[in-house]
Amino acid sequence: MKTKHLLWQIFGPVLLAVLLIAILLSLPIHYRKVSAQEMRKAAVSLDTATFKNQFLKQKALQNKKVNYVPFFGSSELERMDEFHPSVMSAKYYNYRPFLLGKKGAQSLPQFLAMETILPELKNRKVVFIISPQWFVKQGISPAAFKYYNGSLADLTWLKQANPHSAYDRYLAQRLITLLGSNDEVSQLAAKIAQGHQLSSLDQQLISVQHNFLWHEDELFSRFRPDDNYLNRIKPRLNNLPTKYNYQKLQTMAQADGQKHSTNNHFRILNKFYAQRVKPHYKLLAGAEKHFSYLQSPEYADLELVLHQLAKQHTQVLFMIQPVNTKWTAYTKLSLPMYYRSVAKIKFQLRQQGFDQIADYSHDGSIPYFMQDTIHIGWLGWVKFNHRVNSFIQTKQPAVHYHLKKQFLSRKWQQLKPDQQNLQRFASQIN
Amino acid sequence: MDLEEKVIKILADVTANDEAEVKAMGDQDLFKSGFLDSMATVELLVTLQDELGINVPVSEFDRQQWNTITKICNQIKELQK
Amino acid sequence: MTSFLTNLPNLKVYGTPTYFIYLLLAILPLGISLYYGKRLVKYEFLVNLVFLFLMFDGQSFPQLLALLGFLCWQTLIVKFYLNYRRQANQSSVFYLAVFLSLLPLVIIKVTPALIGQNSIIGFLGISYLTFRATGTVIETRDGMIQEIKTYHFIRFLAFMPALTSGPIDRFRRFEKDYQQLPSRQEYLQMVAKAVNYLFLGFLYKFILAYYLGSRLLPILEKQALFYSPHFTWYLVGVMYVYSLDLFFDFAGYSLFAVAISYLMGVKTPMNFNQPFISKNIKEFWNRWHMTLSFWFRDYIFMRFVFMATKKKWIKNRHLLSSLGYLLNMLIMGCWHGLTWYYILYGLMHGLGLVVNDWWLRYKKQHLKWLPHNKLTTGIAIFVTFNFVMLSFLLFSGFLNQFWFGSHILNK
Numbered sequence: 001m002k003t004k005h006l007l008w009q010i011f012g013p014v015l016l017a018v019l020l021i022a023i024l025l026s027l028p029i030h031y032r033k034v035s036a037q038e039m040r041k042a043a044v045s046l047d048t049a050t051f052k053n054q055f056l057k058q059k060a061l062q063n064k065k066v067n068y069v070p071f072f073g074s075s076e077l078e079r080m081d082e083f084h085p086s087v088m089s090a091k092y093y094n095y096r097p098f099l100l101g102k103k104g105a106q107s108l109p110q111f112l113a114m115e116t117i118l119p120e121l122k123n124r125k126v127v128f129i130i131s132p133q134w135f136v137k138q139g140i141s142p143a144a145f146k147y148y149n150g151s152l153a154d155l156t157w158l159k160q161a162n163p164h165s166a167y168d169r170y171l172a173q174r175l176i177t178l179l180g181s182n183d184e185v186s187q188l189a190a191k192i193a194q195g196h197q198l199s200s201l202d203q204q205l206i207s208v209q210h211n212f213l214w215h216e217d218e219l220f221s222r223f224r225p226d227d228n229y230l231n232r233i234k235p236r237l238n239n240l241p242t243k244y245n246y247q248k249l250q251t252m253a254q255a256d257g258q259k260h261s262t263n264n265h266f267r268i269l270n271k272f273y274a275q276r277v278k279p280h281y282k283l284l285a286g287a288e289k290h291f292s293y294l295q296s297p298e299y300a301d302l303e304l305v306l307h308q309l310a311k312q313h314t315q316v317l318f319m320i321q322p323v324n325t326k327w328t329a330y331t332k333l334s335l336p337m338y339y340r341s342v343a344k345i346k347f348q349l350r351q352q353g354f355d356q357i358a359d360y361s362h363d364g365s366i367p368y369f370m371q372d373t374i375h376i377g378w379l380g381w382v383k384f385n386h387r388v389n390s391f392i393q394t395k396q397p398a399v400h401y402h403l404k405k406q407f408l409s410r411k412w413q414q415l416k417p418d419q420q421n422l423q424r425f426a427s428q429i430n
Numbered sequence: 431m432d433l434e435e436k437v438i439k440i441l442a443d444v445t446a447n448d449e450a451e452v453k454a455m456g457d458q459d460l461f462k463s464g465f466l467d468s469m470a471t472v473e474l475l476v477t478l479q480d481e482l483g484i485n486v487p488v489s490e491f492d493r494q495q496w497n498t499i500t501k502i503c504n505q506i507k508e509l510q511k
Numbered sequence: 512m513t514s515f516l517t518n519l520p521n522l523k524v525y526g527t528p529t530y531f532i533y534l535l536l537a538i539l540p541l542g543i544s545l546y547y548g549k550r551l552v553k554y555e556f557l558v559n560l561v562f563l564f565l566m567f568d569g570q571s572f573p574q575l576l577a578l579l580g581f582l583c584w585q586t587l588i589v590k591f592y593l594n595y596r597r598q599a600n601q602s603s604v605f606y607l608a609v610f611l612s613l614l615p616l617v618i619i620k621v622t623p624a625l626i627g628q629n630s631i632i633g634f635l636g637i638s639y640l641t642f643r644a645t646g647t648v649i650e651t652r653d654g655m656i657q658e659i660k661t662y663h664f665i666r667f668l669a670f671m672p673a674l675t676s677g678p679i680d681r682f683r684r685f686e687k688d689y690q691q692l693p694s695r696q697e698y699l700q701m702v703a704k705a706v707n708y709l710f711l712g713f714l715y716k717f718i719l720a721y722y723l724g725s726r727l728l729p730i731l732e733k734q735a736l737f738y739s740p741h742f743t744w745y746l747v748g749v750m751y752v753y754s755l756d757l758f759f760d761f762a763g764y765s766l767f768a769v770a771i772s773y774l775m776g777v778k779t780p781m782n783f784n785q786p787f788i789s790k791n792i793k794e795f796w797n798r799w800h801m802t803l804s805f806w807f808r809d810y811i812f813m814r815f816v817f818m819a820t821k822k823k824w825i826k827n828r829h830l831l832s833s834l835g836y837l838l839n840m841l842i843m844g845c846w847h848g849l850t851w852y853y854i855l856y857g858l859m860h861g862l863g864l865v866v867n868d869w870w871l872r873y874k875k876q877h878l879k880w881l882p883h884n885k886l887t888t889g890i891a892i893f894v895t896f897n898f899v900m901l902s903f904l905l906f907s908g909f910l911n912q913f914w915f916g917s918h919i920l921n922k
Contacts, residue, residue: 010699014710227730468808469816469832487653487655488653489653489809491813
């Protein structure tokens with residue numbers, strides 16, 4: 001009797017704690033509101049957990065007071081100089097970018113990041129920045145994918161994945177490849193890939209887990225690092241002129257670029273040059289000679305994103321990133337190859353009705369358009385912001401997307417784009 | 431001179447205290463109070479060996495068994511048998 | 512075979528909630544049988560083996576081989592020496608045995624300084640296993656250990672809960688726990704403590720150490736390095752945050768090790784006892800990383816001083832104890848690694864102990880009027896705490912980066 005009492009004394013509190021946690025994480029109660037400051041910080045935090053989860057993104061996009069515009073992109077979003085979209089919009093525009101994506105976040109992570117905010121994307125205006133550098137032979141690396149992959153987004157997708165949809169089967173196959181077949185998500189995805197419905201037991205387990213993860217996200221999203229706003233955005237606001245003057249800002253951006261790229265002849269930001277280029281300077285000569293962005297699974301991954309956006313009738317402004325031509329002359333990246341990859345990307349967009357494209361691929365030789373080797377900055381940001389602003393301010397015509405499944409095919413992924421090939425492909429799909 | 435007096439004298443020697451101060455410790459824990467430290471312990475062991483012919487290996491020295499004057503006396507009696 | 516092994520998942524010891532779930536499930540049968548007054552010896556062996564394997568499989572597979580080799584080596588030394596000690600007691604043989612027992616550790620400590628990379632005979636936790644083995648040799652010399660069964664010794668040496676970072680148990684104490692099972696009441700008390708330690712460990716390691724070490728420290732380090740080599744207050748921040756992180760991380764780990772041992776019916780000694788309330792540096796070493804500090808005290812300091820007193824090398828006891836402290840702490844510093852900052856760290860604590868002794872004597876002789884009250888105690892704690900913090904800043908190696916590292920722009 002006495003030992004029973006003792007046992008209860010020892011394990012009672014543990015059981016109680018477990019029970020309380022289970023209750024906390026499973027009851028369909030919402031615990032917290034998000035303040036305007038918190039949204040403002042989250043929008044520029046570039047935090048990976050925020051990217052792959054739901055709560056902060058959702059709350060920011062749902063709020064009525066500030067118009068957050070999702071900016072899907074990758075490493076260029078980390079270039080927070082005076083003319084970065086988050087800085088300039090805070091100073092001049094009536095919208096705020098919600099930055100989604102960092103170095104290595106390509107189409108698939110973006111697709112899954114969208115998965116948790118689908119209702120919020122409905123009929124919304126968004127910006128999507130494409131880097132041709134994504135379109136390498138293997139597509140996204142498994143390591144990069146795993147870094148940006150989160151269970152909440154995976155399960156959100158699995159909950160409504162349709163084994164009869166070519167898109168869902170394609171994604172399922174990609175998840176298995178990238179996560180490895182032992183992964184829990186991969187094992188569920190395998191059923192979809194084979195064209196089978198998930199069992200009701202699967203569905204229930206997904207629901208329970210999803211609910212846990214959702215609450216975890218809600219509760220712990222308050223503990224995420226959010227120092228970008230205070231350290232990198234706010235201090236820069238005072239460096240911009242009070243009144244918006246497009247001409248003056250362009251001159252300013254160029255002067256700024258000139259001032260900060262003095263230790264090299266590539267017009268690359270000094271710090272970037274000293275850290276990333278100089279130590280390997282010799283090795284980099286001719287290093288990109290054999291690079292090719294022409295054939296890649298990334299084209300089909302991008303198609304998933306397009307399909308997603310089309311379903312939500314989202315209005316998208318695409319931006320295509322330039323390369324620094326002084327730099328490519330040194331690394332011997334083939335510009336004809338680069339232009340052909342851009343043509344292939346634009347073909348895929350245009351063929352399906354995505355007509356809003358800010359194509360900067362030919363602007364990489366304009367002085368200070370870019371901040372370093374492959375990232376837009378300074379003058380580039382000023383022009384881009386101007387374009388985004390007019391996209392946001394003007395009422396856009398209703399979208400007419402017409403998706404073509406053939407863009408998922410291996411044939412398209414591997415198609416070598418030239419005038420003839422593209423035309424032939426167009427005639428086959430129409 | 432009985433054993434306890436001897437022990438008190440030795441303890442006074444190795445800790446550089448008066449015998450009265452040692453006596454004042456009573457049944458307090460000599461280590462916890464900082465009265466005995468490693469250095470003094472070693473001197474205690476050496477003195478016991480020299481004066482009483484008791485051999486206590488350092489490994490055998492368990493602080494829990496030697497932490498009051500009474501316990502020290504008991505240990506010595508035990509080892510003298 | 513090898514490629515298969517290197518592909519297996521590797522479980523970081525006490526690293527994730529999953530690890531705890533596996534571990535607790537695995538030792539549950541042990542706990543139930545201990546509750547009913549039995550020890551499942553074979554099952555325990557199996558659990559130890561499986562978890563050792565999981566620690567060292569995958570990419571760390573070569574370490575598993577190193578561990579096996581190490582266990583054979585130490586067992587042979589201990590068995591041979593015990594056999595010899597039953598017949599004779601030559602000092603030279605004893606020193607040879609100690610030397611051989613320390614040899615693997617010496618090799619892996621010296622190798623990086625010589626050839627710039629780690630020795631292949633190293634594995635995670637080798638220091639702690641060496642201390643256990645060498646301690647056993649020393650106690651055998653003293654005649655305290657009369658019998659060592661091979662399996663018992665290996666079980667002691669490679670005791671899974673405390674393998675990678677201690678605490679450092681002693682063979683005689685460890686064996687006692689196996690010879691004498693705890694009663695049901697005793698065992699339940701141990702379980703109660705274990706549960707408490709586990710949760711305290713969670714708080715220390717997964718909340719406090721995580722916040723300090725993974726969140727706060729990188730920010731402060733970056734700021735401090737930005738202005739390096741010039742002093743800023745960020746450096747002071749680095750000092751406190753690093754030191755507290757060190758404590759919570761290590762104490763948390765130690766709590767896990769002790770808790771799991773308790774559940775397995777073994778009273779592994781505690782490693783920390785509120786070190787930051789120490790009133791002087793000597794007290795600090797009785798509260799900080801206790802099993803290591805006691806090992807050094809018993810097997811290095813006391814032995815050195817004992818011998819020097821008996822052989823009358825040095826008559827002046829204050830000089831002798833000072834030398835003992837310096838020797839003790841310098842060896843400890845070198846054990847951490849042969850870099851300037853570890854050695855200086857050892858020296859700093861050695862000198863700290865010397866000054867501390869001197870101060871206590873001086874106070875007793877000349878400052879009898881100095882009151883012993885809350886204020887003076889507080890000052891003592893404050894001074895000790897900050898001395899320790901400063902020594903940990905040295906210990907962290909951050910100053911190496913701060914003063915001699917490449918500038919941040921070149922990284």
